[in-house]
Amino acid sequence: MGVDALSRTVTSPGLNGLACVLVVGAILTASHAEAQAGANLQDRQSLRDRVFGRNLPPTGRYVSEQGVGFVLDRTAGSRPLLRFDNSAETWALQPSPAPRGDVIYRTDAGDEVLRITPDGGMTLYTTRQPQGTPVSPAGSAEPLRPTPISxxxxxxxxxxxxxxxxxxxxxxxxxxxxxxxxxxxxxxxxxxxxxxxxxxxxxxxxxxxxxxxxxxxxxxxxxxxxxxxxxxxxxxxxxxxxxxxxxxxxxxxxxxxxxxx
Known part of the structure; x- marks a missing residue:
């Protein structure tokens, strides 16, 4: 049943009919607004993914100059995942803009982990290297996915x-x-x-x-x-x-x- 047919069905004479029309119109308007809000949110998320993922190096294994190795997984959009060698924890990093066009990736506690420059340069920050250390690619790696268990x-x-x-x-x-x-x-x-x-x-x-x-x-x-x-x-x-x-x-x-x- 289309919108016109639905309107004709409920528009009986008098105030009751008018009330029904107003209710139908409100429902249709709310549904349209909700759909538009969802589309806008998806557009913002897509734009965020493109902006923050623009210079992010590809999924792979990386090693710092001090020998700290980790896997970076960028298949999750604007929230790249990181797991250090010999660690059971996978970190979900949150991007934020920095001066000179850099992007800083932090933990959910606000700690800086990675800094990416516009040309793709990467710096790793750890408790042992709080001033940061350059990082180089060290090969390919599979996306960080948990292995199902019973x-x-x-x-x-x-x-x-x-x-x-x-x-x-x-x-x-x-x-x-x-x-x-x-x-x-x-x-x-x-x-x-x-x-x-x-x-x-x-x-x-x-x-x-x-x-x-x-x-x-x-x-x-x-x-x-x-x-x-x-x-x-x-x-x-x-x-x-x-x-x-x-x-x-x-x-x-x-x-x-x-x-x-």
Whole structure:
């Protein structure tokens, strides 16, 4: 039924008919506005991807002058992924403009990781090299995708990470993941590994060890927004498995949450 036919159907004489016409018009206007808003958002995201991805080097493996190797995966649009060699964590980087046309890529905690110049030059920033070090390509690499695991494998992974957390803190730490749904197992396992690494990092800092020692439980939940917080003796982490690393707080963000509690 077309718009004209629908209008004719509801336009009976009197105020009731007029009210129906107004309701139909409002619905059609709202639907059009919603569709237009969605199209505008897609256009902005597409433009953002083109602008920030313009000079970003291709997916591959890279090595700094100090020998720090990592894989850069730019198949996720304007949020490139990065994983250092011998690390279980995949970082989702957020681009922002910098002077001279450079682009800085930061973690969700605001820490600078990469700086890309207009001609494609890359500088890596780490805790050991806070002033930055040049990076060179070192070959091709596959996109950073989690390997699917079974529920049994997830249970084993959580037990293993619980043991690692216990050794880091010197007491039992329980890891709970009550919201696991089929297909989310790999993301939950990586979240547990990232959380335990963050806790161990805090525990190694003499001025922060007391903060980490409060943790008795790591609770991993599935929600509509990535989040992390300390609630009493529980480290509460919310993830969006469908969004991959973008839908999970990084270890840097977890460290800050524990340190601030």
């Amino acid at each position: 529920p049994v494998d997830l249970a084993r992974a959580l037990i293993r990470q619980s043991g690692l957390a216990g050794r880091a803190l010197g007491r039992t730490v329980v890891i709970d993941a009550p919201d696991v749904v089929p297909g989310s197992e790999a993301q939950v396992a990586e979240t547990a590994a990232v959380a335990v690494e963050a806790i161990a990092r805090v525990a190694r800092a003499e001025n922060l060890r007391g903060r980490a020692s409060r943790i008795r439980r790591i609770l991993i939940l599935i929600g509509d927004r990535a989040d992390v917080s300390m609630q009493g003796q529980t480290l509460r982490i919310v993830i969006q498995p469908a969004r991959g690393p973008v839908g999970r707080p990084s270890s840097a963000r977890i460290v800050r949450a524990v340190a601030a509690a």
